[in-house]
Amino acid sequence: MRSYNLSSLFIKLTIIALSMVFILSCSPTRHVPEGSYLLNKVEIKTDAKEINKRDLPDYVRQMPNSYILGLFRMQLGIYNLAGNDTTKWWNRTLRRVGQQPVLLDTLLTDISGQQLLRFHQNKGYFDSEINTVIKTKGKTARIFYNIYSQIPYRIDKYSVDIPFQELETLSKDSTKSLIQRRMLFDVNQLDNERSRLSSIMRSDGYYNFTKDYIEYEADSTGHKIDVSIKLKDYLMDNKDTLEHTVFKRYHINKVIFNLQPALSTIMSNDAYDKKDTTHIGNYSVISPQRKFINLNSLLSANFIIPGNLFSDTDVEKTYASLNSLPPIKYTHISFTESASDSLQCLITIAEAKSFTFSSQAEITFTEGFWGTAGNFGVVHRNLFKGAESLTLQGRLALEKQVDVIAQEWGGQAGIRVPRVLIPFTNNEFRRNIRGATEFRGTFNYQFRPQEFSSTNVGGGIKYNWLKGKQNHILDLLNLNYVHFPWKSQEFVDYFIESGRYNRYSYEDYLIMRISYGTASSTYNPLRPMRNYFTYRYSVESAGNALFGIYKLLDIPTDLEGFYRAFNIRYSQYVRGEINTSFHQIIDKNNKFVYHAGFGSGIPYGNSEIIPFERRFYSGGANSVRGWGESQLGPGSYQRFDNRRRDYNQVGDIKLDLNFEYRAKMFWVLEGALFADAGNIWTVYNYANQAGGLFQLDTFWKEIALAYGMGLRMDFSFFLFRVDLGLKLYDPAITTGSRWVFPKSFSDMAMHIAIGYPF
Numbered sequence: 001m002r003s004y005n006l007s008s009l010f011i012k013l014t015i016i017a018l019s020m021v022f023i024l025s026c027s028p029t030r031h032v033p034e035g036s037y038l039l040n041k042v043e044i045k046t047d048a049k050e051i052n053k054r055d056l057p058d059y060v061r062q063m064p065n066s067y068i069l070g071l072f073r074m075q076l077g078i079y080n081l082a083g084n085d086t087t088k089w090w091n092r093t094l095r096r097v098g099q100q101p102v103l104l105d106t107l108l109t110d111i112s113g114q115q116l117l118r119f120h121q122n123k124g125y126f127d128s129e130i131n132t133v134i135k136t137k138g139k140t141a142r143i144f145y146n147i148y149s150q151i152p153y154r155i156d157k158y159s160v161d162i163p164f165q166e167l168e169t170l171s172k173d174s175t176k177s178l179i180q181r182r183m184l185f186d187v188n189q190l191d192n193e194r195s196r197l198s199s200i201m202r203s204d205g206y207y208n209f210t211k212d213y214i215e216y217e218a219d220s221t222g223h224k225i226d227v228s229i230k231l232k233d234y235l236m237d238n239k240d241t242l243e244h245t246v247f248k249r250y251h252i253n254k255v256i257f258n259l260q261p262a263l264s265t266i267m268s269n270d271a272y273d274k275k276d277t278t279h280i281g282n283y284s285v286i287s288p289q290r291k292f293i294n295l296n297s298l299l300s301a302n303f304i305i306p307g308n309l310f311s312d313t314d315v316e317k318t319y320a321s322l323n324s325l326p327p328i329k330y331t332h333i334s335f336t337e338s339a340s341d342s343l344q345c346l347i348t349i350a351e352a353k354s355f356t357f358s359s360q361a362e363i364t365f366t367e368g369f370w371g372t373a374g375n376f377g378v379v380h381r382n383l384f385k386g387a388e389s390l391t392l393q394g395r396l397a398l399e400k401q402v403d404v405i406a407q408e409w410g411g412q413a414g415i416r417v418p419r420v421l422i423p424f425t426n427n428e429f430r431r432n433i434r435g436a437t438e439f440r441g442t443f444n445y446q447f448r449p450q451e452f453s454s455t456n457v458g459g460g461i462k463y464n465w466l467k468g469k470q471n472h473i474l475d476l477l478n479l480n481y482v483h484f485p486w487k488s489q490e491f492v493d494y495f496i497e498s499g500r501y502n503r504y505s506y507e508d509y510l511i512m513r514i515s516y517g518t519a520s521s522t523y524n525p526l527r528p529m530r531n532y533f534t535y536r537y538s539v540e541s542a543g544n545a546l547f548g549i550y551k552l553l554d555i556p557t558d559l560e561g562f563y564r565a566f567n568i569r570y571s572q573y574v575r576g577e578i579n580t581s582f583h584q585i586i587d588k589n590n591k592f593v594y595h596a597g598f599g600s601g602i603p604y605g606n607s608e609i610i611p612f613e614r615r616f617y618s619g620g621a622n623s624v625r626g627w628g629e630s631q632l633g634p635g636s637y638q639r640f641d642n643r644r645r646d647y648n649q650v651g652d653i654k655l656d657l658n659f660e661y662r663a664k665m666f667w668v669l670e671g672a673l674f675a676d677a678g679n680i681w682t683v684y685n686y687a688n689q690a691g692g693l694f695q696l697d698t699f700w701k702e703i704a705l706a707y708g709m710g711l712r713m714d715f716s717f718f719l720f721r722v723d724l725g726l727k728l729y730d731p732a733i734t735t736g737s738r739w740v741f742p743k744s745f746s747d748m749a750m751h752i753a754i755g756y757p758f
Helices: 007-025 053-059 074-080 089-097 106-122 165-172 187-202 239-246 295-300 312-323 427-432 489-497 544-552
Strands: 038-046 129-137 140-148 154-161 214-221 224-231 251-258 277-280 283-286 328-339 342-351 355-366 369-380 389-401 404-417 434-448 452-467 470-487 509-521 532-542 573-587 590-603 653-666 669-681 704-714 719-729 748-754
Touching: 038 053, 053 106, 074 089, 074 653, 106 129, 106 140, 154 165, 165 187, 187 214, 187 312, 251 328, 283 295, 312 328, 312 342, 312 434, 355 389, 369 404, 470 489, 509 544, 669 719
Parallel strands: 038 140, 154 224, 251 283, 251 342
Antiparallel strands: 129 140, 214 224, 277 283, 328 342, 355 369, 369 389, 389 404, 404 434, 434 452, 452 470, 470 509, 509 532, 532 573, 573 590, 590 653, 653 669, 669 704, 704 719, 719 748
């Protein structure tokens, strides 16, 4: 990489900084009319110890204009750049991109105070009081909500007065009940208990039951409240309705799949054309002449079974399962009574588009060489009328390297079946595992005229399924064969024979691996302002099955003491990785994100080194961003050539620690400040990776540090990201201080990527 004087960069940054100062220094009250006040601050204080303070801002109708870092109101500053003449497009654009000043509205202030007070009362602080203070200065205002909670009311006794055994038993189960003695008299929690009981009842056949049939009676003495759960009085006065409607259990009599959405209601058996209807047992399919999905696929995704009791849980699972099928656009489920104690179910299904074509062109710049690449793909979402998806993808890349053209081309094909295909299992087992089976094959050819050519062929079988909030992925079989048909003599002499590159990375090899991974998140879309965690981990092993078979059959090794399959030395290793992140939400425009990642792998048995493609790398858009991709480590290893990629910069142990502040700026733009730490290391002391060995007493001195800033464009359906990272601590420096003060572009890296780094 060429080195430049940074004076031009500093000039640009200075101009940007001055522009920011100009925007932010504009009078924030420029567009505030006379007699009005710009809302500068809202502060909420409460002495209630058992209330989550983070819930309080949700009840305030007016909040100040958005801040960045708690200091700058950029969106307001951009709005204030606009003139008063709205006939000019420039002024209209600035007002649309910016944020209109939030003006004090005393009516909304009063409503906010009432809602804050009601929130406390609903939590059991019935005697709470609120003092709202508005302070003005010039044309700005600040609002202070001070809530004095007093002594809360608590539940002393909880009794059940329900003359129906099943509901009474559920209500009295103290191990699962949401109502407990000495808890706050929380109206929301009481309502949640009604919802819990209703959900259980409606999942056990009680089709007409709703939570509105349940109510509470409360009797207070001092700050203690005796609570009794009961049925509504009008139900108790009408025993016939209670027995024949509310507590009547329904079975599913028949299920009709309607593949013609124009038929929106359940009709009698004689009302629809017989030639368009198929009957199998208690299932029927109403379809046009061309049936876009077969009955077996519908049955595999259906949990509403004739003969079973009605269940809301089964309805929700059916919605989720059917809507996950690629050829289905939407689903609607309805019920009608077909007899005194049975229901007929109509499942209306609309067809989605079967084919999708995609293409993409790229301009690439790698190791100082410009190139172009093209990607194309096609997806058929209903290959065999059973919701099977066929995916075909291809790629062609060309790169001008001095006087020669390097090329890469290849593709992959995959079939995804929306069921977990496990031998010797019945339909009930497969239905209860909401998942899919994928079969895939890949091919890639790479030709680098001055170095080598390689062919990569692979394939495998993968299961993925969802259980609760966890997504599971099992690679039951993953085969990968890499062949090097040609290596230039210059490349062999300079990089392999000299020991600069590990020779095993450029020999034919075979990987047969199995892996398992899972990912989960505590994010709640109904409470987006709550902090949340994400977790992701995986473990894989390769070569163990082959090694065991060869040992069992007493197959001899080669002259070097290693086993070979089809005259190819196969890899044997184990590898694991874990990543977690914590999202700390400040407000709707500001958040802090913390990330930690660790990975480790070790070769053994038939391998001395993990295959190149399965080793870890450091640096890049999702790692330590002061370095380019795979340009950091391992350990204190020094690159032998800064003008080209160094294939030794991979390792067996990886550590990533990241912190990022994200702020919404204006329009679709978001800003970020970040700090990264991490590196990779090797588990063995490889001669061609000097300084890369992980050692407990020195590894902490080899943790690289970087910092920087980023700009993101959030288009909802995807996020475009540009990050500029600068080196702060470089473990590869062996003489002098490892602390870096950027002097050239070699001390920084720019990254362009899609999506957040973590």
